[in-house]
Amino acid sequence: ISSYIASHEEIEIFKIYSDQGYSGANLDRPFIIEMINDIKAGNIDVVIAYKIDRLTRSPRDFYQLIEVLDAYHVSFISVTEHFDTSTPSGRLLRNIMLTFGQFERELISERIRDKMFERAKKGMWNCGYSPFGYAREDKKLVINRDEAKVIKYIFDTYVASGSTARVYHGLKGQGICDRRGRPFSIETIAKILKGLVYIGKVTYHGTIYQGIQEPIISGDLFYLAQN
Numbered sequence: 083i084s085s086y087i088a089s090h091e092e093i094e095i096f097k098i099y100s101d102q103g104y105s106g107a108n109l110d111r112p113f114i115i116e117m118i119n120d121i122k123a124g125n126i127d128v129v130i131a132y133k134i135d136r137l138t139r140s141p142r143d144f145y146q147l148i149e150v151l152d153a154y155h156v157s158f159i160s161v162t163e164h165f166d167t168s169t170p171s172g173r174l175l176r177n178i179m180l181t182f183g184q185f186e187r188e189l190i191s192e193r194i195r196d197k198m199f200e201r202a203k204k205g206m207w208n209c210g211y212s213p214f215g216y217a218r219e220d221k222k223l224v225i226n227r228d229e230a231k232v233i234k235y236i237f238d239t240y241v242a243s244g245s246t247a248r249v250y251h252g253l254k255g256q257g258i259c260d261r262r263g264r265p266f267s268i269e270t271i272a273k274i275l276k277g278l279v280y281i282g283k284v285t286y287h288g289t290i291y292q293g294i295q296e297p298i299i300s301g302d303l304f305y306l307a308q309n
Contacts, residue, residue, distance in 0.1 A: 096125050109143045118147075121154050128157045141184050202286035205294035213279050214260065215298050223279070223295035230298045232258055236266075236274055237299050241306045246271050275307050 097120065099113040109115070114137070120126050129151065131137055138144050151158055163175070198208050207213075207223050215233040216223040232253070239249045246268045254265050274280075281304045282297035283290050 093128075096120065109138055109140075109147065114138075118150055121150060121156050124154070126156055128159060130159045130161060132160075133162050134160050139187065141181065199286060202284055202289070202291050205284055205292050207279070207284055207293070207295065208286060213277060214274065215280060216295065223293075225296055225298060233274065233280055233298050236271060237280075237303050237307055240271075240275055241303060246275070278304075280304065 097117075099117045101111040101113045109118075117126070117129070121129075129137075134144065137147060148158065150156075201208055206221070207216075212218045212223060215226060215229045217226045218224075235252070235258075236249050239252050240246065243249070249271050250266065250268050253271075258266070260266055260270065278285055278290060279293065279295065280298045281301045282293045282295060284293040284295075285291070
């Protein structure tokens with residue numbers, strides 16, 4: 083961008099907009115919103131970006147942004163892709179690049195889905211976190227013995243009492259907390275009681291697969307809790 087500005091001596095920089103830490107998947111970002119407001123206020127004649135996808139990676143959002151630029155007679159220039167929307171060829175190239183960008187993202191998403199599906203079929207845990215009761219070793223779930231005792235207590239107490247409130251008060255009375263050091267909520271207890279992972283299963287898109295992790299409780303105890 084510096085080299086581009088150097089070759090256009092008449093350009094005056096109004097503001098530099100940077101949305102670091104925000105996803106480019108949409109336009110709901112503080113500096114993009116600020117830039118649009120500055121465009122509408124008549125403060126900007128041209129938007130210069132390193133690449134199109136620095137503004138947004140969504141063709142639909144980019145078209146919406148271009149409509150705003152056109153409405154206020156503001157040009158868009160991509161420095162590394164060497165085009166600007168003030169010319170017909172530039173607009174054509176913009177549309178082609180956006181289409182291919184969308185195609186590439188869909189391919190990546192499809193590959194990720196396929197990979198996760200294959201992992202699930204092999205019985206591997208797909209979520210980014212380790213469920214309470216397990217730790218992660220070599221990308222596999224292994225039982226955390228201290229947490230597993232809590233899982234067993236939750237199931238045993240619930241099956242005996244039929245009450246998540248009884249489980250909650252029992253845990254709280256013993257000073258047993260979650261990984262963040264907070265008391266277990268009733269919602270968390272209910273979620274644990276539905277966790278197929280504790281009988282050695284994994285799920286993906288509603289399908290249940292046999293997991294490779296060691297179960298913490300028996301299937302009989304789990305289904306008693308469900309009933």
